Amino acid sequence: MLLPLALLPVLLAALPAAFTGGGTRRWFGGRGDSQRAGAQAAKDDAAAAFYELDSAQRDLRISMETITAVDSSPAARKAAEDFRVLGQRIDEVSHHYITAVDSHDLDRDDLEASAASRARADLVRAKDDLRRVKADLDRFAQGLGPLLDKAETQLARLAPAVERARQSLLAATRALDAVRASGLRADDLAARLAALSPELTKLNEGAGRHGVPETLHRADDVLRKAEAVRSEAEQLPARAAEIDRRLVSLRTRAQAITTRSAGVEPILSELRRRYSAACWQDLQPVPDEAARTVARAEQKLKEAQAARDEQRWPDATALLSTVRALLNDTDEAVSAAGDRLRRLDEVSFDRSKEVERTRFAIRDAQRLAMAGRSTPDPRHARPLDDAVARLERAEAGLEGRHPDWWHFLTETEAVRRTVARVVSEIREERGAGA
Structure with missing residues (x-):
């Protein structure tokens, strides 16, 4: 006592x-x-x-x-x-x-x-x-030794942690002032920085009022958030320039796709003239869909420009990502028509290359399945035998006046995918057993 x-x-x-x-x-x-x-x-x-x-x-x-x-x-x-x-x-x-x-x-x-x-x-x-x-x-x-050592360690961290938090807030404030001086408002960053003001007040009140653990946690939290504001403020001019560049690039790309989509109709006409309906029916909607998608992309570009003018950077970035996705889909659809005609022309002129390519994949898989075995594993042999039969049916389907060359191509691709899956399974099993 x-x-x-x-x-x-x-x-x-x-x-x-x-x-x-x-x-x-x-x-x-x-x-x-x-x-x-x-x-x-x-x-x-x-x-x-x-x-x-x-x-x-x-x-x-x-x-x-x-x-x-x-x-x-x-x-x-x-x-x-x-x-x-x-x-x-x-x-x-x-x-x-x-x-x-x-x-x-x-x-x-x-x-x-x-x-x-x-x-x-x-x-x-x-x-x-x-x-x-x-x-x-x-x-x-x-x-009490371990408890006291732990407590003294935390107390030793206290003053440096609070000072680091204060310095981070000061650095964030200076970075924000510099950005605003360049003409960028950075309203969202300013709001995030202002939200840290009450936390700074509590830090200044000290651990005597709020406790050491809570003060250490608060100091670390203020440091992290202030550092994020400072980093984003310093990157903001470059971010604005990147958004401007993407706006120009995506406008140019939209115009180019519009020009290219005008050439889809002649390609479809050629496909209709030379090949059966099964070879081109899925491409019929491409011109209209391309026009609608490009129109949507151009509308989103206008919204992105407005967001950039109002310095709503996250909105501008999100809208530009949407534009890019729309143009990517349209670009693939427009390219698909020309690619379809090219591939159909190649295979109808000489189907032997496609057949030999697929047979080579099957033979290679069969050799791997037999390596070190007198008889193949039924789990591997069955899909490979099915692949051989499927290739033969695809070749047989080309007989007639109007062969479905597109079906032939999709079948050979499917056969190669099946064979590749079997090869992967064999290698995984042998790798696991090594």
């Missing part, structure tokens, strides 16, 4: 005299003199034990306050409770010591030997109690 302030000066003032044997005191010879000396020695020892315990408790209280300010873990809460219980024991033994001191006036001229003997016994008992509790307090302090 920490003694009342009014009482401590009295006790502490008496300590020097106690340690030196007192001031002017009358002594009488004989047995009484010896008993009085023994009692005084016991009083001095008890006073020293009391002083040591009080000092240790005060020092340990500082350590406990450090831990409880930083750590709210179960271990820290248990330590705080154990310290409270120890405090109650300290209160008890300190009270017994003070009672023993107050009960015996060793400076009385008429102090009897029996009274001195009782005083000595009481004071020795008080001293022993004080030292036992002091030993328990020392053991408790030793056990």
Whole structure:
């Protein structure tokens, strides 16, 4: 127990005299003199034990306050409770010591030997109690080592973390000012920076009010958010320039696709004239769909330009991504018509290249399936045999006046995909077994 302030000066003032044997005191010879000396020695020892315990408790209280300010873990809460219980024991033994001191006036001229003997016994008992509790307090302090190290580490991080957060906010503010000076508003960044102002106020209020863990967390959060604002502010001029470049590029691309889509109709006419309906029917909607898609892309480009003019950067970026996706789809559809005609012309002129390419893939897979085996695994042999039969059916389907060349091409592609899958499975299985 920490003694009342009014009482401590009295006790502490008496300590020097106690340690030196007192001031002017009358002594009488004989047995009484010896008993009085023994009692005084016991009083001095008890006073020293009391002083040591009080000092240790005060020092340990500082350590406990450090831990409880930083750590709210179960271990820290248990330590705080154990310290409270120890405090109650300290209160008890300190009270017994003070009672023993107050009960015996060793400076009385008429102090009897029996009274001195009782005083000595009481004071020795008080001293022993004080030292036992002091030993328990020392053991408790030793056990606090890991918790105290952790708490002191966090406290050591506190001031640098808060200062880094403040400096990050300052850097973000300067970067934002520079961007605005160049004519860019950066309203969203300004709003995000303004939202950090209350957090800065709490940081300035300190850990004494908000606690060390919360303050450390707040400092890290402010640092991260301020760094993001600063980085985006510094990148904003380049981002604006990139959006301007993409606007020009996508307008040019939309115009080019519009020009190319005008050539799809003549290609379809050629396909209709030379090949069966199955070879070109799926391409019939391409010209109209291309026109509609390009029109949508051009509308989105206008919206993107408006967003850029209003400096709504995320909206502008999202709209440009939509435009790009629309033009990619249209570009593929427009290219598909010309690619279809080219491939049909090649295979109808000489189908042997396509057949040989597919047969080579099948033979290569068959050799791999037989490598190191006398008979192939049915899981591999069956799809490869089916691939051979499928290729033969595709070739046979070309007989007649109006062969479906497109079906032939899609079938050979499908056969090669099946073969490639079998090859992949064989290699994976053998790799796993290696």
